Amino acid sequence: MQSMKTTKSKSSRSPVVPKPVVPQQEVRCAVRFPLALPVEVSNGKEKQPATTMNVSASGVLFEMDGPLEVGREIQFSLRMPGAVLGTPHDVLVHCMGRVVRCCISQTQYQAAATIDEYQFAEQ
DSSP states (O other): OOOOOOOOOGGGSOOOOOOOOOOOOOOOSSOOBOOOOEEEEEOSSOEEEEEEEEEOSSEEEEEESSOOOTTOEEEEEEEEOHHHHTOSSOEEEEEEEEEEEEEEOSSSEEEEEEEEEEEEOOO
């Protein structure tokens, strides 16, 4: 009796279907408010005027004329509108953070920064 060996040909294998690519969602730690507030950003050596695009308790997105170095520690102060904070008056907040991203849009730079520490100014 002859033994018969059977081998699977490549065509008999089930096709490998790649897993669909699922875009990762950014995980936000805090609600972002779309606020355009004038600020002056200092990196310890120089100051640069900027405008916020959005602000949260843990970060901020600036729009400005020049770039900020990623990883650089920065300081800035925001005058947060009382209507956003639920207070009768605007509140000045001094912030320290670091730049996590900087890129150029069509006409201006956009820099994202964490807010590592903040302090409400006495009024």
